[in-house]
Amino acid sequence: MKYKQKSAEGLTRREILKxxxxxxLATALSPSLWLSGCGKQRHVQKPNIILIVVDTLRTDHVxxxxxxxxxxxxxxxxxxxxxxxxxxxxxxxxxxPSVATMLTSQYPCVLGIRNHCVVIDSRFxxxxxxxxxxxxxxxxxxxxxxxxxxxxxxxxxxSYDEGPASSHGGISSPAVTYKAVSFMQKKHxxxxxxxxxxxxxxxxxxxxxxYNYYPSYKGAVRDNHPILPLRQIRHSxxxxxxxxxxxxxxxxxxxxDAHIGQLLDELKKQGLYEDSIIIITSDHGEEFMERGWIGxxxxxxxxxxxxxxxxxxxxCKARIIDSPVGLIDIAPTIYxxxxxxxxxxxxxxxxxxxxxxxxxxxxxxSETFKTALLGDRIEKIVVPIIAFRSIISGNSKLIxxxxxxxxxIYDLSEDPxxxxxxxxxxxxxxxxxxxxxxxxxxxxxxxQKRGPTQSEKELFxxxxxxxxxxxxxxxxxx
Numbered sequence: 306m307k308y309k310q311k312s313a314e315g316l317t318r319r320e321i322l323k324x325x326x327x328x329x330l331a332t333a334l335s336p337s338l339w340l341s342g343c344g345k346q347r348h349v350q351k352p353n354i355i356l357i358v359v360d361t362l363r364t365d366h367v368x369x370x371x372x373x374x375x376x377x378x379x380x381x382x383x384x385x386x387x388x389x390x391x392x393x394x395x396x397x398x399x400x401x402p403s404v405a406t407m408l409t410s411q412y413p414c415v416l417g418i419r420n421h422c423v424v425i426d427s428r429f430x431x432x433x434x435x436x437x438x439x440x441x442x443x444x445x446x447x448x449x450x451x452x453x454x455x456x457x458x459x460x461x462x463x464s465y466d467e468g469p470a471s472s473h474g475g476i477s478s479p480a481v482t483y484k485a486v487s488f489m490q491k492k493h494x495x496x497x498x499x500x501x502x503x504x505x506x507x508x509x510x511x512x513x514x515x516y517n518y519y520p521s522y523k524g525a526v527r528d529n530h531p532i533l534p535l536r537q538i539r540h541s542x543x544x545x546x547x548x549x550x551x552x553x554x555x556x557x558x559x560x561x562d563a564h565i566g567q568l569l570d571e572l573k574k575q576g577l578y579e580d581s582i583i584i585i586t587s588d589h590g591e592e593f594m595e596r597g598w599i600g601x602x603x604x605x606x607x608x609x610x611x612x613x614x615x616x617x618x619x620x621c622k623a624r625i626i627d628s629p630v631g632l633i634d635i636a637p638t639i640y641x642x643x644x645x646x647x648x649x650x651x652x653x654x655x656x657x658x659x660x661x662x663x664x665x666x667x668x669x670x671s672e673t674f675k676t677a678l679l680g681d682r683i684e685k686i687v688v689p690i691i692a693f694r695s696i697i698s699g700n701s702k703l704i705x706x707x708x709x710x711x712x713x714i715y716d717l718s719e720d721p722x723x724x725x726x727x728x729x730x731x732x733x734x735x736x737x738x739x740x741x742x743x744x745x746x747x748x749x750x751x752x753q754k755r756g757p758t759q760s761e762k763e764l765f766x767x768x769x770x771x772x773x774x775x776x777x778x779x780x781x782x783x
Contacts, residue, residue, distance in 0.1 A: 351496040352619050353581040354436070354639060355572070358407070359561055360400060360449060360504040361601065362587035364393075364611045366558055374518065376559035379566030380585055380615065387583070387617030388658055392629045394669045394697055395589050398609035399602040401451040402673075403588035403632065404502075408432050408458070410636045410653035412670065415752045419674040420690060425457035430648050432636045433498060434461030439645060442497040446484040448477040448504040462500075464488075469504075476513075478505045478564040486571045501568065505561045508532045508591070508600060510553035513560040519552035526550050532600060539599050547594055554591065580619045582639065586632060587612040595722075602675040605695040605704050606723050610671045616658070618642070629697050630656055631669045668741055669697045696742045703738040714738065 364370045368377045369384035370391070396406040401422045402413030409416065409429040417423045425431070433443045443462045448469035452458045459465035466484050469477040485501045505511070512528040524546045525538065542550075565585070572578040590609045592598045601609050612632065633653035640647045641655035654667070672694045692707035700718040705711075714727040714735055727735065 351440070351643070353496050353577055354441075354498045355568075355581055355583045356432075356498070356500045356635075357565060357568070357583070357585045358404065358500075358502045359506060359558075359565070359585070359587050359613075360502065361507040361589060361591050362558065362561075362613060363590035363608060364587075364613050365608075366555060367613050369615070370613060374555055376516070376555050377562045379562050379569060380613070383569065383583060383585060383617055384615045384623070386623055387615050387621070388623070389625045390614040390616075390630050390656075391625060391627050393586065393612050393614030394629060394631050394671060395587075395610045395612045396631060396633055396671050398589045398605060398671070398673050399451075399675050400449055400588050401456065404452050404458070407586070407588070407632045407635055410633050410648075410651040412633070412652055412749050413672055414674075415652070415749050417753060422451060422456055424455075425460070427457070427460075429650070431458070431461050432639065433500065435636075435640065435645065435648065436498045437461045437463075439643070440495050442493055442495050443500075444485075444488045444497065445500040445502075446481050446488070447500070447502040448481055449502065449507070452502060476505060476511060476560075478503050478561045482564040482567050485568050489568075489571055489575060489577070503561045503565065506554060506557040506591075508535075510550065510557055511560075512553055513556045516556040516559035517552075518555050519549050522549040522552070524549060526553075528553065536599055539594060539597070542594065550599075551593055554593070581617075582619065582642070583617040584615070584635065586614045586635070588632075602673060603691055605671050605673060605693045607702075607717070607721065610695070618658070626656075626658070629667070629669045629699070667698075668745070670742075670745055671695045671697075694742060694746060696738055696745065698738060698741065701734055701738055703735075703742055705739075705742055712739070 366372050368381040395403045397403045397413045402418040405416050405425055408431045411429045416426050437443050444464050445462050446466040450470055454465055469480040481503050509529050526546045526549050589601050591601050634656050637647045637651055637653045638656045674692050695704045700716055702715045702717055704713040712728045715723045
């Protein structure tokens with residue numbers, strides 16, 4: 306897949322970092338111009354907004370992105386009626402920083418989220434707060450402790466339901482849909498913003514009988530296999546075992562998609578579908594031994610940060626946008642469409658979704674400092690603290706390992722699986738990527754407000770800690 310791009314000649318690195326390449330074009334577009342290709346339908350000034358985040362959903366397991374199994378028919382149908390971004394990039398490969406970036410339009414390290422969770426910096430408003438200030442009813446229903454009210458994610462919501470998170474080790478999509486639909490069925494005097502977070506595709510992977518894609522499997526991997534023991538045997542897994550693991554993952558995705566379909570059907574039943582903004586995306590992907598690991602958090606390869614992104618605008622024609630964009634751009638895009646002022650200091654830019662948009666290059670940045678666990682004791686940690694940053698500009702990608710001072714550079718158009726490191730080639734593009742990433746690191750580190758942080762015991766309830774320990778996110782209590 307090749308990107309079309311314009312030259313960056315004549316722009317300084319600072320202008321590029323501040324979105325100069327297409328940010329200036331996008332911010333010049335009024336909402337009415339954005340909809341110039343959508344027919345003569347009226348412009349909906351205050352549409353309902355539904356943001357659906359599917360945790361751990363890899364782009365290459367979604368039908369509208371070319372997956373061979375028909376496991377996402379409802380997401381695919383929405384893509385046929387909306388804007389499909391082929392190259393959307395998450396700012397981080399784990400839930401807390403990715404979703405925080407999505408909702409605040411700030412980079413994770415600016416928010417103070419590095420190798421552990423913190424309360425979201427109050428300097429940066431969430432989209433729920435901005436919409437609440439402009440007359441929206443706001444409701445969230447979430448299913449992961451990493452986006453809990455204790456961490457500041459509930460700011461600006463009239464109601465924030467974390468009930469499904471208690472069943473993280475089980476099955477939560479039915480509860481998320483039920484609670485979201487119950488909210489939509491209420492009589493609303495004002496427009497609403499609904500944030501629905503689905504977590505079932507996250508490990509542990511469950512088999513749903515209706516979606517069994519490998520019924521003849523007889524190997525060592527089992528339904529609901531705990532992630533920590535699974536990692537301990539990962540190097541002994543056969544290709545057939547990995548095939549079954551992927552079948553379980555697909556079962557989770559298909560199950561979740563079916564429940565998203567119920568939510569979308571309810572919007573249609575209520576007569577709300579056509580005039581609503583509906584966004585479906587993911588926070589990150591998942592590794593299945595492509596690089597010797599099962600899970601996420603610890604690298605910045607495309608299987609983790611390349612995520613689906615679909616936007617359906619009121620009465621607008623479907624189209625595809627190929628240029629790289631970031632989840633950090635979602636909130637500013639909504640503000641621009643609504644004619645609202647983007648909060649000062651936002652790092653994302655409104656996405657140019659006009660029918661004949663010029664395709665240009667803008668750097669997209671990601672980062673991770675997270676470690677991961679193999680076993681349930683401190684001495685069994687096998688992945689040391691890491692510090693990776695990356696930049697994607699057009700077809701080119703640079704991953705920088707701050708701990709080892711090593712660089713990886715890939716041409717994503719020729720090497721989408723990132724197997725051929727071009728860092729040894731001292732071309733102009735490589736030097737440009739290094740300079741941009743270096744300046745961006747200096748910029749975000751200077752912007753971060755450092756201060757005292759709360760301990761994990763203060764941030765999570767005992768039940769939440771138990772769930773997170775079982776997933777390898779936290780060390781077990783002594």
